[in-house]
Amino acid sequence: MKYILMMNTMKAGHGVPGWPKKDLQAHIAFMRGLNKELHQRGELVSAEGLSFPDQAKLVKAGKDGTPVTDGVFAESKEFLAGFWIVDVDSPERAYEVAAKVSAAPGPGGAPLNMPIEVRPIMSGPPPEML
Amino acid sequence: MKYILLMSGTTAGVEGYHAWSKQDIDAHMAVLHRINKDLTASGEFVATQGLAEPKEAKVVRGEKNGVPVTDGVFPESKEFLLGYWIVDVANAERAYAIAGRISAAAGPGGKPTNMPIEVRQFAMHGAKSE
Numbered sequence: 028m029k030y031i032l033m034m035n036t037m038k039a040g041h042g043v044p045g046w047p048k049k050d051l052q053a054h055i056a057f058m059r060g061l062n063k064e065l066h067q068r069g070e071l072v073s074a075e076g077l078s079f080p081d082q083a084k085l086v087k088a089g090k091d092g093t094p095v096t097d098g099v100f101a102e103s104k105e106f107l108a109g110f111w112i113v114d115v116d117s118p119e120r121a122y123e124v125a126a127k128v129s130a131a132p133g134p135g136g137a138p139l140n141m142p143i144e145v146r147p148i149m150s151g152p153p154p155e156m157l
Numbered sequence: 158m159k160y161i162l163l164m165s166g167t168t169a170g171v172e173g174y175h176a177w178s179k180q181d182i183d184a185h186m187a188v189l190h191r192i193n194k195d196l197t198a199s200g201e202f203v204a205t206q207g208l209a210e211p212k213e214a215k216v217v218r219g220e221k222n223g224v225p226v227t228d229g230v231f232p233e234s235k236e237f238l239l240g241y242w243i244v245d246v247a248n249a250e251r252a253y254a255i256a257g258r259i260s261a262a263a264g265p266g267g268k269p270t271n272m273p274i275e276v277r278q279f280a281m282h283g284a285k286s287e
Contacts, residue, residue: 031208032217033238073204075243076280077161084249085273086162086256094257096276105236107163107277112206118215119225125217126225142216145227146238147209 029072029148030121032111032128034141036080037103050134057131065113065124072112080106112148121145159203160252162242162259163275168211168233181265188262196244196255203243211237252276 043051065071083106084096100106111128115121125143133139166174177185196202214237215227231237242259246252256274264270 031206031238075161078278078280082278084253084276086253086260086276087271087273088257088261088269092257092261094253094260096253097273107161107238109280122215122217122225122227126219126223128219129217129225130219130223138219138221140218142218142228144214144216146211146214149207149209 028116028118028121029112029114030118031146031148032113032121032125033144033146034108034110034128035105035144036108037105046134050132050136053132053136058128061124061127061131062111065111070113070115070120070124072114074109074111076109077107080104118145118147158248158252159243159245159279160249161277161279162244162252162256163277164239164241164259164272165236165275166239166272167236168231171210171237171239177265181263181267184263184267185270189259192255192258192262193242196242201244201246201251201255203245205240205242207240208238211235249276249278252278 046054062071062074065074080100083100084098085100086094086096089095111124113121113124115124122145125145129141129143130138131141193202193205211231212229214231215229216231217225217227220226242255244252244255246255253276256276260272260274261269262272
């Protein structure tokens, strides 16, 4: 069963660039270690980090189909900071991996305790929709 | 350059989708299939996934001892990721153009849904199982 583990962040709370270098390095080392472990267990499908919210654009189709972009977002908007796709035997295992991600070290080495959203991935649209 | 195109919606919006006629859903899916086909032909396609419904979502936090704590209660206003496309394109404008096409996909009565699509660049090389 495939699950996506989403790490969200508020635009206002996106303070990562202000972390001391040592804390940032410890955080990245933790994430790399976790990815390695998931890979060795055969559970890692992919993991990606996204650019910061200041580079995000919201796109809508104009009348003639041309893209209309907007980069103004509410302070309270949640942004996806990064995600993992894992292929695991049970939802409990997906939650276990999410808890590990949640406990990644932040400033001063204290666990961030970030909320991680976990959702099953659909293998495809239901047959009746094709 | 890799970009992710994020399609998000609220629980109310997802429930509205269930009320679409089969014909409208078929037409919508046909447009999305066509876009995937075109992106594959142009060599820009990396991945696309649809996610299970928000009611299957859980938010996980790691407790002090690393035990996962799950919660499935979300405010009505919360935006959920419905699906995404990852594309490998020459520039941001091309990513916006693709997002514009997705936004223009037919909705009820064949009218464009005009859904906002969030476009973000990947921060760094991610981890892959291959």
